[in-house]
Amino acid sequence: MTTVRLRSPAKINWTMDVLGKRNDGYHEVRTILQTIALSDTVTVSPADDIEIVVTGETGDLLDQPQEDNLAYQAASALREDAGISFGARIELHKRIPVATGLGGGSSNAAATLRALRTIWRLSLTDADLARIGTQLGSDVPFFLTGGTALGSARGDEITPLSDVAKQRLVVAWSSDAQPDKTTKMYSALESSDFVDDATSARFIKSLERGAVLGDADLSNVFDSVVNRVDPAAGQALADAHAFGTPHLAGSGPAFFLLLAPTAAPEPMVKGLAKTGLTTIETHTISASEALEPA
Numbered sequence: 001m002t003t004v005r006l007r008s009p010a011k012i013n014w015t016m017d018v019l020g021k022r023n024d025g026y027h028e029v030r031t032i033l034q035t036i037a038l039s040d041t042v043t044v045s046p047a048d049d050i051e052i053v054v055t056g057e058t059g060d061l062l063d064q065p066q067e068d069n070l071a072y073q074a075a076s077a078l079r080e081d082a083g084i085s086f087g088a089r090i091e092l093h094k095r096i097p098v099a100t101g102l103g104g105g106s107s108n109a110a111a112t113l114r115a116l117r118t119i120w121r122l123s124l125t126d127a128d129l130a131r132i133g134t135q136l137g138s139d140v141p142f143f144l145t146g147g148t149a150l151g152s153a154r155g156d157e158i159t160p161l162s163d164v165a166k167q168r169l170v171v172a173w174s175s176d177a178q179p180d181k182t183t184k185m186y187s188a189l190e191s192s193d194f195v196d197d198a199t200s201a202r203f204i205k206s207l208e209r210g211a212v213l214g215d216a217d218l219s220n221v222f223d224s225v226v227n228r229v230d231p232a233a234g235q236a237l238a239d240a241h242a243f244g245t246p247h248l249a250g251s252g253p254a255f256f257l258l259l260a261p262t263a264a265p266e267p268m269v270k271g272l273a274k275t276g277l278t279t280i281e282t283h284t285i286s287a288s289e290a291l292e293p294a
Contacts, residue, residue: 002118002119003044003045004043004044004045004115004119005044005293006041006042006043006044006111006114006292006293007039007041007111007289007290007291007292007293007294008042008107008108008110008111009035009036009038009107009285010038010039010096010102010103010107011033011035011103011107011139012033012169012171012247012250012256013033013248014034014148014203014217014218015030015032015199015200015219015220016031016219016220016251017029017030017196017197017198017219017221018186018195019194019195020191020194022154026154027154028153029138029151029153030150030201031151031155031200032148032149032150032161032203033139033142033148033150033151033155034147034148034284035143035146035147035284035285035286035287035289035290036169036171036282036283036284036285037289038095038096038102038280038282039095039096039294040056040104040111041091041095042071042091042108042111042112042115043090043091043294044089044090044091044112044115045088045089045119046086046087046089046119047088047089048087050079050087050088050090051089052066052069052071052072052090053089053090053091054069054091054092054094055094056095057094057095057096057097061092061094061098069105070105070108070136070140071105071108071109071111071112073109074108074109074110074113075088075090075112077132077135077136078113078116078117078120078122078129078132082124086120088119088120090115092108097173097175097254097278100252100253100254101182101249101251101252101254102171102249102250102254103139103143103250105137106133106137106138106139106143107139107143109133109136109137110133110140110141110142110143113129113132113133113144114129114144114291117129126144129144130144130156130158133156138151138154138155139250140156141156141158142156142158143290145160145287146286146288146289146291147160147285147286147287147290148160148161148162148163148207148284148287149161150200150204162207162208163286163287164207164213164284165213167258167283167284168259168261168265169256169281169282169283169284170244170259170265170268170272170279170280170282171249171254171255171280171282172240172254172279173254173278174232174233174236174276174277174278175278176232178230181251182250184230185225185226185229185252188225188228189225193221193224194221199219202217203217213258214258215245215247218247219247220248222250222251223237226252230252230253233253236253236255236277237252237253237255240255240257240272240275242271243257243272244257244259244268245257
């Protein structure tokens with residue numbers, strides 16, 4: 001019996017540019033995505049039907065019907081696309097906080113697609129998996145690539161970039177996640193919030209030059225929106241400036257701060273924790289690290 005165990009990393013966004021509304025109702029996005037060491041573990045083995053088992057930092061996932069879990073939806077979509085009736089037991093050991101902008105659900109879905117391709121012995125390319133993943137969520141195709149990448153269109157058209165030099169981070173989040181937070185954040189965008197893709201373009205040029213990342217290279221359009229949707233998250237972001245320059249991860253409410261190579265993380269971690277946030281020190285990981293077995 002074959003069992004596949006994969007790392008399922010979280011992500012941050014170095015940039016998040018929203019250019020405007022699309023004709024299909026979504027928004028046109030340019031974003032530089034990055035996998036980080038904070039990871040779930042996805043273990044997949046054959047079974048009679050599709051079943052999900054969740055352990056670890058589950059948040060509200062235990063109360064969620066398994067049909068609503070993105071990993072379950074990924075397995076179902078792949079099975080339908082391949083025209084097969086195989087099953088699988090999908091075990092998710094969660095460390096990535098739920099509904100915080102760190103992409104845990106999308107990452108689980110991508111890891112599930114990769115594992116099931118092996119277990120079900122499907123002759124599918126990464127592009128085939130990305131096509132299926134796009135139906136599940138805009139971030140899923142990125143997690144089939146990992147590392148550093150440009151997301152275009154809805155964020156689901158992925159162009160791999162050179163891996164950034166390893167960067168230490170402190171990531172912080174509140175346990176009070178809002179339902180449908182991402183939808184609310186996009187809905188709150190006004191025409192005055194839309195930007196061009198200049199920040200993402202500058203980031204790519206800096207990356208090509210081998211420049212060292214700095215706070216000035218990063219931006220997120222949702223920084224200007226968070227107070228309208230989630231005042232508590234906005235206040236946490238404002239308070240975090242006492243310890244560095246915070247940057248939202250995706251649509252938040254999780255955020256991250258850059259940590260200098262020789263800096264001690266304790267003052268930042270402890271300071272943010274005193275404000276009621278959960279904090280961890282982590283670092284960026286390359287594309288090859290993101291796709292390795294757990």
